[in-house]
Structure formats: structure tokens, C-alpha cells
Amino acid sequence: MALAFDEYGRPFIILREQESKSRLRGLDAQKANIAAGVAVSRILRTSLGPKGMDKMLQSPDGDITITNDGATILEQMDVDNQIGKLMVELSRSQDYEIGDGTTGVVVMAGSLLEQAEKLLERGIHPIRVAEGFEISSRIAVDHLEKIADKFDFSATDIEPLVQTCMTTLSSKIVNRCKRSLAEIAVKSVMAVADLERKDVNLDLIKVEGKVGGKLEDTELIYGIIVDKDMSHPQMPKQIEDAKIAILTCPFEPPKPKTKHKVDIDTVEKFQTLRKQEQKYFDDMVQKCKDVGATLVICQWGFDDEANHLLMHRNLPAVRWVGGVELELIAIATGGRIVPRFQELTTDKLGKAGLVREKAFGTTKDRMLYIEHCANSKAVTVFIRGGNKMMIEETKRSIHDALCVARNLIRNNSIVYGGGAAEISCSIAVEAAADKYPGVEQYAIRAFADALDSVPMALAENSGLQPIETLSAVKAQQIKENNHCFGIDCNDTGTNDMREQNVFETLIGKQQQILLATQVVKMILKIDDVISPSDY
């Protein structure tokens, strides 16, 4: 009861309206929180690995998403529980930072929470548990550093990168053509990568999807695709050696920002105004023509008259192009975005070898391809697929693959997948536990157990005997002192992940362990949950 007495003995209430608030304290609060966290991670557990299943999510508006990407599932799940929301945040931050392993991080956090609950029941103070986890996470991260392999790739030899991206894609629905998609992802990252600075700007890769066709038709285009068509139906559909004027001003008479009125009170004024207006249109089109543009791309719309004038002077134009696309076009073609007609000059025009309009299917869908650009730094991945959900899921998968490729360019260390890295860490943590005196030792052992849960889930999802398989692999790792043994999910007959070419990035794995530990620490520290009553 949050009731206190003042110096005169009169009671006063610290926390108002007790009865209409739900409140949990102490061990109950911790247990409830842990249960909520575990429940969220249970949902994701079956999505882990190449044989993981998908989830179907129906949004409040009735739209369907089918995915096995952890971040997407959690984001759309409509979670109400506060701790559940923390887990959602967790996978989101993994998504932002690394882009892959969003499922793994939640599963990891869930199993840490499960282990923590056991320790709490033994009466160990939550803060001590949290500290033990912290120590072990450091051990695990250092160990990962030790077992990480460097691998070499260059602009010409991209095979290792492709292999790593394939590991990421193999757990998605697109694994049917993971080879070609992985190649597309790696090639597009290589196209925009700055290998000297080891940096990749993923904004330069546009992922565009169009329903129809088959997944195998997905292609990489060294250029930009815009979901727009020419403003006038009779403009040419194909332009070679295009010089592109990129405008952010409308083909309309200027609209001054200050409020003003033009009063017409005589016939003469009416006529001058009319002439003025015609001149505006004429000037604008003439200006574009004068600087030698052969294609106008405009962020705004134009008037019918301007449209016809453009058509008339043989100057094809595209209207209503979005800001982001406009920027990409500017980057790709090496042009400058021009905000006013007066500033249009020849050297601000973008250049592209080929601009063409392409029609799809039986409906009126057309898209504009801008190819052979002066600066080929911007690329587009154009996805085709049987239905809208497929396209969306492919987009997410490609995004994951792109992130993995980018991480590898930033840091070319890898660890072995299929649970091999986790098992190896688990062994290392277990061994280190004995060196720590005090209660932390228990927490460190629990951490080692929790690390086992990822390979365990992998084995479960692949239909193997989880305990048997895990113990066999673990024994094999210790016996042969080789950290490459993992769970053989695809039933290929070997446990050696090096042979199976299953890699994951070092930073991705490290991040997973660190993030999961952090969230668990945070949850363990909560001992009082106060939620306002429903009103």
C-alpha cells in the first residue's frame, strides 16, 4: 500500500487511486516480465533457420503479410505488453544496426530470460544475475573474435560474399533461387560500394517490385526504374543518349509566396496578362530546349498547355516524380537538381545512355527505365513474383542480403553458422565459469546454457532430435577442437559448416549477443510494474 502518515498521524495517499491501477511488485513483477519476454520469443522460435516456418499476420485493415523476418513479425504483431514492446525494440535495433539476425536475437534473449527465472527461484538477486550475464557476454564476444576467420574477396572475386548472402537467404521463402538473388545482392552492393573507405551507402540501391512474372525474372539494373510514364501519350518511348533536366519547379506561372492580388480592371490589362502567361510557358520550354535537354524530369505536374508545348518541341517529359527518386536519378545521371528555370545550364544536365518505357502485363502498367547512366553508382533491384505478399517478402529478404554484404565489406570477419558459433561460445563460457568465485558463477553457467538454445531451436525446426544432436555436435567440437561443427539442418551429411559454406558475419553475431544481454539486464532490473487502469 502506498499509504503514508504525516507527522500528525493523518494518512495520505502517495499513489492515487490504487484500486484502478494494476500493480505488480517484487518477484511477481520479475516473473511476469520474464514470462512475457519468453512468450514473445516462443513465437519467433519456430522461424529460425533454413527449415523455419513463416507467420501470417493480418493487419487491422485486413492486409496480409507472410514473413519469417523477426523484425517484421514483431513490428506488425500489435503487442500490448510493455515487456513485449521491449523485445520488439530489440529486434528493431538489430535490424537497423545489422539488418540480419533479427530472429536470432529475440530467441537468444528469450532463452536468457528462461535461465534467469531459474536463478531467481533459487533466491539469487537479479542484479547479480545481470552482472553474471554481462561478464559472460564479454567472454563470448571475445571468444567470437578469436574464432573468427578472415576471408578475402575483391571486386573480381565475389564468390565468398555470395556464399554468405546465400546463408541469409536460405531461411526465406525465396530460397528456391537463392543463388541468383544472392548474386544480385552482392553485385548491387559491389556497384555502390566504396571499397577504399569500406563503406556502402545502401540508399543508392533501390529495390522496386512489380507483381507478375516469376521470381527467376528478378533482375539487377544498372540504372534507375521509376514507376511513371511519359506525360503525353505521344511522346517517344525510347530516348538514346538522353540529356536530362531534373527540375523541382512546376511548369506553371510562378506563384509568389507572399499574398498578392493582380487586379484586372481594363481590357488592356486583361490582354497583357494573357500575353504574359503565354510567354511564361514559352520561356520555360524554350529554356529547357536551349540548354540542350532531351528529357525533362519534373517533381511537379504541368499544365495541359505546357505539356503540349513540350510535346510539340519534341521534348519528352515525366511528371510527378517523387523526391527520393529524383535524388537517385540525379546521382545516377550525374545531373544537378534545378529548383528554378533561370538556373538551368548545360552542365547541370544528367546523362543517360538509354531511357525507355516498358509495359507490363495486360493492364496499363508502365515503368521508365533509365540505364547506362553517366555515373553508374546507383542501381535498382527489380523484383518480380507471383503475388504481392511474395514481392514484399522478397524485398525484405533482399534487404537482409544487402545488409549482410555491406557488413562484410565493412568488416570481412566471419564466423560459422548453423549454430556452430553459439556452441563454441557456450563451451568457452562454460569453461570460464569456474574461474569466477561467487554467485556470478551460476549466472555464467546459465548463460552458457542459454547459448545452446539457438542450435537447439535450429535442430528442432529441422526435425532432428534436439538434445541428441546438440550433445553430439558439442562433443565433436571439444574432441576435435574445431569450432566449425554445427547443426546439419539441410541433411547434407556433414556437420562441418566450412564444407557446407554456411557463414555469418562476425559483427552480426557479436551484436546479437550484446543486444540480447542488454535487454535481459534491463528486464531483470524491473521490480515494479505500474500500469494505468483502462478507461
Place this chain on the structure above:
Amino acid sequence: MAVEKLFKDEATEEKGERARMASFVGAMAIADLVKTTLGPKGMDKILQSTGRGHSVTVTNDGATILKSLHIDNPAAKVLIEISKVQDDEVGDGTTSVVVLAGELLREAEKLVGSKIHPMTIIAGYRMASDCARRALLDRVKDNKDDAEKFRLDLMRIAMTTLSSKILSQDKEHFAKLAVDAVMRLKGSTNLESIQIIKKAGGSLKDSFLDEGFILDKKIGLGQPKRIENANILVANTAMDTDKVKIYGARVRVDSMAKVAQIEGAEKEKMREKVQKIIGHGINCFVNRQLIYNFPEELFADAGILAIEHADFDGIERLGLVTGGEIASTFDNPESVKLGHCKLIEEIMIGEDKLIHFSGVEMGEACTIVLRGASFHVLDEAERSLHDALCVLSQTVNDSRVLLGGGWPEMVMAKAVDELARKTPGKKSHAIEAFSRALIAIPTTIADNAGLDSAELVAQLRAEHHKEDSNAGIDVITGAVGDMSELGISEAFKVKQAVLLSATEAAEMILRVDEIITCAPRRREDRM
């Protein structure tokens, strides 16, 4: 300790077996719904909208039926989506794709029941669909180089497509219409240049293809009703009051006299504009926007036919057929391309007057006039014709052709069966199931025609055991017949799309082991 509440109110979660069951049941319900419309003897459905007027549609087009359904089951929505995409991509086979996906899931349910993991089933389905596709590729015919045979192929495809629709009575007539119309497109898939005008009255047989162009408009009063060797200006310009577009302009006067002056100036401006238009040397003017009385009168005086308010597609098509450009400014008459045609006249179809442009220069566009007893018939006829046109335009680009009448399914099933025998492991069950699902399509066709499907399909299977058999179900005689003799063909592109999208959709649904439904967004009460 159980978690009391993880999700928001009303959000539901279904796991494992139950989730799978929910999606199987939903998908199969949808497949069963459209199943009876499959094949030449398939039945139609009446759809009544819940909107105002409770308008009624009668159709057997799978995509149309599914589009109008209100579905809550998420798996069912996936099937509706693939049918929509099939409609957009190839235009036909919208029912088959749903039926096939439904059958695949039905088979998968049995396999899951006998403890085979969904991922194994998916792996098997993938191998099977690959193998089926290759089997089809081996047997395609391509008559691209032989124009006459190619045309025959197109006719056959059109007839096969139309035979399951309301137009089946006059399928030869309509197949010819469709083939003629598509051949005029010269390889483009832009069906917009084929205009379909529906006029109630007469019988379906009275429908015809017009080589010229028909505009559903009336000619202005007092203007010539017939023009020979017309020069046409197609325009998109304001012919009411030409507004001044400079921002903030307004008229402010202090006396009535000045109002009159400005009005005069405005009129003068319009007169000038009309003069400029006339200066192009035209005798027909078609505008997308309204033409007010005053300019219309001026045009009438000059003996020019002025047509107002033609819609956007209308003028685009008109531009396409007559070869003119769509103009909005009229200052340089020498450089504007005018459209030409031999004859413009007013014609009567039924009770309505229409404007007919004949002898046009560019023959790319054309008009099909559909006649029929009621609007429902016309609507359905339009959908059927649209299906046929879509298939044909796709076939022109990809000229590979297969036989119809359940022949492709049997060929695929045979190849898939052989693969099943060769494949070791649990996958072979799934591959076998795939071939059973394929056979379900001819079975359904036979069932719908009231034939003994078990007997027929068994006969068919025996026939197909021979090499290079052309056997399929002849629904008319109710026996197994030679499809190439009967002239029943289908486009390869359609079959391939059916196979791939159905497998993809089945795979997608199979992979799901949990369904999370968010609480529906609450709508404000509109009352």
C-alpha cells in the same frame, strides 16, 4: 506463470496445427467455390453487391468472382491475390490457378496428416513443378514462322478460351473478332487501343469489329453530319472560359460598362483561339474538355464538326488511329500534326447515335461493338472478350502453344509421376501428391460437364501412357478425343503462369505455422 495479455484486445493468435488447419480450410473453401465454373460446361455465379442498388453481376470469370468476395480468412486472401495477378498478367486461367492451388493444399493436408513435415512437402512440390514445366516445354508447338498456321493457332486458343464463357454459342464469330483485333495491334500488348462499346439490343451475333473508330458522342447541332476526307485536330484545351492562370489574378471593376468591355475582350480572346484552330485547315475538332455554346457556334459557322468532352482514353485512341497529335496550344499551325480519315459520319446502333471515323491512316486501333439482350449479358460478354484478347495478345508475343482439354495436365502428371518413382526419400510422396493435384483439373472439367470423371480420367491416363499422345477430354461427346484434331489449344504462357503461381501460393501457405490477427480497426459510426 502464464502471461495474461500479450496482445491488444481482440487480437488473436493461432498456432501450429490449428493455424495450418485454418489456412487449409480457408483455401479449400475458396477453391471449391470457383471449382464449378471451370471448363466449357462450368456454371455461372450471381454476385449481388451490398452497396447501393444491390447491383447484380452474372459471371463465370474466376477473378471477377473472387474480387467481389469479402473474405476474412488470411489464406483465402492469398488465393484471391494470385487470381488477381493472373488476371493482370495473362488475363485468363484465373479459375484454374485457384483450383490448382486449392488441390495442392488439399493433398498437402493429407501428407501433413501422415506426419510429413511441411518443408519436405514444399521441397517435393518445387521439384515437381520444375519437372512439370520442363515436360510442357518439351511438348510445345511454335508456329511463329508460318503466318497461316499461327493464325489458326490463335483462332483455336480464342475459341478454347471463349468456349467456357457466355459467348460459347457464337465462339467462332467472336474468336474471329478477337483475332482480327489483336492482329491489328502488331505485337503490342496495349489493349487500350481496342475499344469495346456495349449497346443493349440485338443479339450477340450482331456484334461486329469496326476497322475504323467509333466515338460514343453526338455531333453538335447545325454542324455537318458527314465529312469526307476529314482533317482532324485532336485537342485537350479549355474551350469554356479560358482562365488566366497567373496566381492571384482577379477582376475588379467599378462600373458596368467595364464589365461589358472585359466580357467583350474575353469573347474576343475565344474568337481568336477558335480562329487559330480553324487556321489549321481542319474540318473536324475533337476536344477532351467541354466546348461552350459560343465557340461551338463559331465552329458551326465555319462548317467544322466540333466534338466535345471525349474522355481521355477516347482522344488517346483517336490520336492513335488518325495519326494526329493531341494539341493544347494553337500558335504554330504548320507544325501540329493533324489526323486524317476518309469519312466521318453519324451512324445509328440500336437507338443511339454514334460518330464513326472510317478509312483511318494508322490501323492500330479498332472498335468492337457488342450487342446483346441485357446489360448483364453485355458485361459478361465484355469480360469474356477481354480474357480472349489478353490471351491472344500475350500469345502474339510468346507464340508457344499447347493442346487443351486437360492435355497439359496429363502430360505434366505423367512426367511428375516418373520423377516420383526416381526420387528417394519422403519427398517422393509430395511429388506424387503434386501429380494427383494436377489430375484434379481434368477431373473437375469432366465432373462439371456431368461426365463420369473417374472413368474418363482413367482412360485418359491409359492413352497418355503411349508416347506423344494427343488425348484430352472432349466434353461435347463425353469421351476421350484427339485434341489436335478437335482444335482445342491453349497458350503456353497461361499454363506456365498457372503452374508457377499456384505452386508459389501453396508453398507460401504451407510455410505458415502461426497466424496473428490484429484487432480490426474500428470505424466511426457513419450514422
